[in-house]
Amino acid sequence: MDVVYLSQLQFAATCMFHWIFVPLTLGLSIMTAWMETKYVRTGDETWLRMTKFWGKLFLINFALGVVTGITMEFQFGLNWAEFSRYVGDIFGAPLAIEATVTFFLESVFIGVWIFGWKKVSKNVHALTIWLAAIGTNLSALWILLANAWMQHPVGFVIRNGRAEMNDFLAVVTNSYGWIKFTHTVLSGYALAAFLIMGISAWHLLKKNEVDFFKRSFRFAAVWGFVASMIVGISGDFHAVEIAKVQPSKFAAMESIWETKKNAEMCLLLVPNVKEECNAFEALRIPGMLSFLAFHDTTAEVKGLKDFPKELRPPVTPTFLSFRLMVGIGTFMILASLAAIFLSRRDRFEDNRLFLAIMVLAIPLPYLAQQLGWIVAELGRQPWVVYGVLKTADAVSKSVTATQVLLSLLGFTILYGILGAIDIFLLVKYAKKGPDSDLSNIIDVQGRR
């Protein structure tokens, strides 16, 4: 195995592992902050217990997101030295801003939030989780702007043997980045909402803490629906952007081979990469693909055959990941809408079938998250920076295949163990349910 392939494998593995924890951090931080604000405003102790319970799960998850994030920042230099040298002038800036502006915010204030229950007033305590949540969400903005630059590079010139920044504003206002940010961050909120609904449903099935989990479920159902809808809508805009600036990715996502006007979409199809066609197509909707790509049923959509073979992304995995992601997203919109209506009923804890479905649905948003990144990153291949730098030219020259093989092995073992422990702890604390004893916090905070 060559060093490029191994480095890609390691990057994919470490990114995808990191991304198991990030979406929940994005969503649960904001929702925990919301719960604590409700408590501060109303004085209702159920909100405080919710803050504590969901906040605990948030922290167990957060720990792994933080430590695996260190890998993310360093592996650009470790494995992708040519990339770092070639685009560092423009790509390094958002990364450095992410570290100085947002990592400090989240890491410093999360410490105050965990340890400050008895040291700061109620209001200040609620403020710290907001600051941490804002830090987390803003860090997603900067890294996604950086990623958007790799997808749709703007604001640079090739000079002195590298890509140099000439317009930072273009990088920051890159519409690709803002659509991606909306799509990605809201998908994190949706995932967190489904986790809260799933865990609440599990407890409701067991009739544990019924009032507590009914309130949690209702709270999350609204978040889940609103977030899933925005994910869907921004996803549609994202596809339009991709069709415009990354036509080869769009063609792979839809497995379309011939360039066509008024292109139809097949709800069912099987790509045949060897023959450069689809082996099977069914449930045709005329003009639909042109509409999805350009919001115009007559527009021309580029097919894969318009691109030389060596410039096409791997079609089958890109196509399958995209379809499956959209399928899960659709399910999430419907399920969360149903959740809003059903959970308004008085005795919805008796609707065991629906609750069981919501428990089983917990992994689905996680899967959709991973599939989304497969579409984004695999669909960009063979480019690392679309149209500017190929992945094969971006790898570190002084690193050998053996070194990467060993580090990949190390990551696999280390991440495997830590991931298993973290999920074990999450399940354990989720099953344990909320603490009932809050006396020492309220005593102290009441005095201030």
Next chain:
Amino acid sequence: MDISIFQVIWFVLWGVLWAVYFMLDGFVLGTGFLSGIIAKNDTEKRVLINSIGPVWDGNEVWLLTAGGATFAAFPTTYALMFSNLYSALILLLFALIVRGVSFEFRGKLDGAVWKSSWDKAIIFSSFLPALLFGVAFGNIFKGIPMRNDFVNLQFTYEGGLLGLLNPYGLVTGVLFVLLFAVHGSLYLSLKTVGELSSRSLALANKIWPALLVVAVVFLAFTYPSTKLYDNYLQAPLLLIVPLIAVASLLLIKLFAGKGEKGKAFIFSCLTILFVVFTGVTGLFPNLLPSNLDAASNLTIYNSSSSLITLKLMTVVALIVVPTVIAYKIWVYRIFRAPVTSEEVLADKQAY
């Protein structure tokens, strides 16, 4: 303004970010690898972990900022430093990952095997970064075997992992470990009470002579092993930097010996800052020298970003860094009181 001004500004910031990182994470790493010696039972271990609990994560961000600043301001150095030192940095990364989760996971289950496993993990994953950072900086001071052609953009590295474990690199590694050991035990003497505090102070006093010896060896060994002294010989006024480092080192003992823990800790902070400044001042204008030929040195001039990027990053740094320092001081003030065992036992949220 001329680009070289910004290159110099970013060299200074680069040195400051590393120095502050070592000052702040130094006591966390020290606390970590000394926890087995200082704490005698589970409650004491929890006191130790909780004394760094609110701040360790925020302290580690200085490392990410130093890394990010290297990437944004000196991308060629970032690229070649990280890829050339690949295996050593991967080990460092693994250790930092384990350390972070150990703090978080240790208190989440009650079993004796569970806790003692994480105790060992904390010791090992704190010791290894302390040593490896030292080894890495020793090798940065000394230069690494690379050949860089900046005209044809050809960069080759002729070293390996074992080559980094040369005597000078190891001495620097031991120096870092001892600096952090004294720093960590002084921090703990401040942040704990009673016997635990006096035990920590006694340990700092006990380790200090070893630190002094290694510091002298390091300074002497630096002369034949590196070119760090060149800048000082050219501009003797710069010698103020190592002099402050040495004076602070001596003052640690003066105050620690008298039991003035706060002052001893302040001078331990200054020692770490000025040891890093001593090295970095000697490096200037190099960021990562080559020990094969001087034309291959990565300097602030041949590895920096463009003027527009450096200007942008300067504005960002001017706004953000003071803000960060301000709220970090606020946080340290909130948690200024020592951690007691009663408090740890009563708090379910604590580590």
